[in-house]
Amino acid sequence: MHLTNSAGIESRTTPLAPVRSAMAEALAFPGLLSKIVRNLIESWPDAVYREPLVEGRFLGRRTTYVCDPALIRQLLVDEADGLLREDFMLRALCPALGQGILTADGARWRTQRQAVAPMFRHDRIAHFVPAMEAALSATRERLRQGDRRVDLLDEMMRATFAIMGATMLSDEPGLDVEAFGRALTDYLDQVSWKIAVTMLGAPAWTPHPGYLRGRRAARTLRSMIGETIAARRRSGRDGADLLGLMLSVRNPEGGAAMSDEALVDNLLTFVAAGHETTALAMAWTFRLLAEHPGIEARVLDEIAAAGAGAAEALPYTRQVVMETMRLYPPAPLIVRQTLRPIRLGGTTLPAGRSVHVPIYAVHRHKALWTSPEVFDPDRFGSAASAGRDKYGYLPFGAGPRICIGMSFALTECVTILRMLLPVFRFEVGPGRRPEARFKVSLRPHGGMPMRVVPRAMQ
Numbered sequence: 026m027h028l029t030n031s032a033g034i035e036s037r038t039t040p041l042a043p044v045r046s047a048m049a050e051a052l053a054f055p056g057l058l059s060k061i062v063r064n065l066i067e068s069w070p071d072a073v074y075r076e077p078l079v080e081g082r083f084l085g086r087r088t089t090y091v092c093d094p095a096l097i098r099q100l101l102v103d104e105a106d107g108l109l110r111e112d113f114m115l116r117a118l119c120p121a122l123g124q125g126i127l128t129a130d131g132a133r134w135r136t137q138r139q140a141v142a143p144m145f146r147h148d149r150i151a152h153f154v155p156a157m158e159a160a161l162s163a164t165r166e167r168l169r170q171g172d173r174r175v176d177l178l179d180e181m182m183r184a185t186f187a188i189m190g191a192t193m194l195s196d197e198p199g200l201d202v203e204a205f206g207r208a209l210t211d212y213l214d215q216v217s218w219k220i221a222v223t224m225l226g227a228p229a230w231t232p233h234p235g236y237l238r239g240r241r242a243a244r245t246l247r248s249m250i251g252e253t254i255a256a257r258r259r260s261g262r263d264g265a266d267l268l269g270l271m272l273s274v275r276n277p278e279g280g281a282a283m284s285d286e287a288l289v290d291n292l293l294t295f296v297a298a299g300h301e302t303t304a305l306a307m308a309w310t311f312r313l314l315a316e317h318p319g320i321e322a323r324v325l326d327e328i329a330a331a332g333a334g335a336a337e338a339l340p341y342t343r344q345v346v347m348e349t350m351r352l353y354p355p356a357p358l359i360v361r362q363t364l365r366p367i368r369l370g371g372t373t374l375p376a377g378r379s380v381h382v383p384i385y386a387v388h389r390h391k392a393l394w395t396s397p398e399v400f401d402p403d404r405f406g407s408a409a410s411a412g413r414d415k416y417g418y419l420p421f422g423a424g425p426r427i428c429i430g431m432s433f434a435l436t437e438c439v440t441i442l443r444m445l446l447p448v449f450r451f452e453v454g455p456g457r458r459p460e461a462r463f464k465v466s467l468r469p470h471g472g473m474p475m476r477v478v479p480r481a482m483q
Contacts, residue, residue: 061224062217065463066357066385073386078372086224088379089372092387094414096369100380101359101416101424104367111360111379113223117216117465121243123290126429127298137291138429140274140283144193144267150433153192157437160187161444168449168477176472177311177451181304181441182206188437189300193267200253200296208245209297213464215239250293254285268292295430302355303434305466307441308473309353310346311451312458313400315475320345320402321446328443339439344402346438350420352400357385357467359422384419385467393417452476 060067070090072079077093091097100108109130118128126137143149164184168175186202194200215235222231254268263269271291274283283291314321324342331338359382367374374380389397393414394404403409421428428434452475459469 061221063462064460065217065220066383066461069383069386073383074389075391077392078370080372086379088381089369089374090381090383090386091369092383092390093370094387094393094416097382097387097419097423098414098416099369100361100367101382101422101426105424105426107363107365107367108361108380109364111362113220114360114465116223116229117219120240121212121246122294122297123247123286125287125290125294127294128290134426137287140271141267141291141295141429144270145429145433147432150436153433154436154440156191157188157440158444160184160191161441163187165445165448168445169479172476172478174454174474174476177475177477178304178308178469178473179206181307181311181473182300184441185300185304185307185437186296188303189296192433193295193299194253195264195266195268200249205246205249205296208242208249209301211235211238211242212246213466213468216465217463246293246297247289250289250296251285254288254292267295299430299434302466303437305355305468306346306350306353306434306438308469310349310438310442311446311475312453312469312473313349313352314345314446315451315453316458317400320400324442325447328447331443339443341402342439342442343435344405346435346442347405347418347420348400348402351388351394351404351418352398353461353467354384354388354420355466356420356422356428357461357463358383359419382419385461385463387417387419390417448480450478450480452478 070079070081073090073092078096079090079092081088081090091100110128115128122128124133126134126141129137161184164180164187167183168180183202183206186200186205190200215233215238218233218235219239222233223229254272257264257268257272263273271283271288275281314324324345327339327341361380361382363374363376363378363380365376367378387393391397394417416423421431421434454474454476459471459473461467462470
């Protein structure tokens with residue numbers, strides 16, 4: 026069966042003809058390259074929203090899209106040791122993040138994961154909640170400045186950056202949130218071009234729109250984190266935060282400390298990815314709540330009834346966050362390459378095959394979700410979730426490489442709602458909901474403009 030999407034990408038469930046060069050394919054479909062640069066999601070075959078497994082040709086590469094929960098589990102869990110990170114994503118991320126926990130493979134990844142795992146134990150995350158609340162006090166003061174329009178994504182970026190500083194860096198001085206945010210945005214804005222030129226087979230030094238700005242942004246991000254590490258060392262204190270933990274890590278084989286480069290790679294990964302993805306989730310959440318006042322009222326009632334309770338006392342609020350991340354997963358795509366032949370269902374993927382788990386599509390898959398475009402937090406109530414395959418819901422990935430900060434992020438999101446929603450009403454202006462665009466993370470195009478109105482009697 027042949028399947029073709031609006032970008033002209035052919036997909037099918039039978040073996041493909043020999044693949045043309047990436048450049049020839051781009052020339053054959055002149056709108057394809059622009060779609061990839063504008064929003065990679067638009068280049069996916071339409072079948073990823075309906076079929077369990079879709080094989081296609083994508084800029085000269087045979088690509089397999091895995092959308093069935095059982096096959097996703099088989100790929101990411103049972104066959105995890107037969108996969109590598111895909112080259113185009115490494116080219117997109119490594120100039121800024123180096124070989125940290127997000128981009129490394131094999132023994133290097135395992136060592137780094139084991140080193141930071143103690144920071145994300147349940148008891149430590151619960152201990153972080155008062156620090157999260159204290160960090161959010163500055164956000165509340167900024168938003169108290171009357172009835173005004175703001176870019177809520179910018180506000181959430183500042184809020185989650187403050188939380189990251191209070192919990193992972195113990196309020197380390199010198200990290201300028203505005204400068205860091207600008208550099209991160211500049212870097213992510215050119216990532217789509219970097220992905221596209223990599224798929225076309227161009228060398229890493231190939232210029233593209235935003236290339237020089239992206240290089241400067243990567244240097245800025247790494248320099249800021251490097252200075253933070255140097256300042257901690259000059260202070261002579263270790264600290265019980267993530268930075269202190271990483272400074273104390275020793276290689277179990279030789280006893281060597283983590284290198285400065287590895288420290289920058291990993292701390293930058295946690296600060297950049299950790300605060301950005303949570304900020305995106307919250308910006309989408311406040312927008313969806315503003316569009317659904319009945320759901321917002323249920324959240325407010327639950328928060329009022331719980332008083333100063335922990336995140337565990339707010340199950341419906343947590344469901345709202347989970348449903349938001351179904352519709353708008355901050356990390357909308359997992360990409361891998363096979364090291365060896367892998368059999369998925371009745372299909373054998375050869376070594377070197379590009380394999381995509383299109384999380385955004387899986388979360389809207391017609392065979393997995395009823396009315397998948399509808400915002401309905403009750404999907405994640407205990408009864409509705411009981412029979413659902415957990416590999417059909419992947420906002421934090423799956424398998425050995427599932428996001429180590431998952432519990433931290435969910436606690437952070439619930440805390441932000443508990444601290445801000447009873448104090449402010451967030452209203453949408455005229456116009457449609459912002460378009461979600463793939464920039465490695467899933468960003469609202471043009472930000473998230475909303476009006477912030479202090480609630481009465483606050």
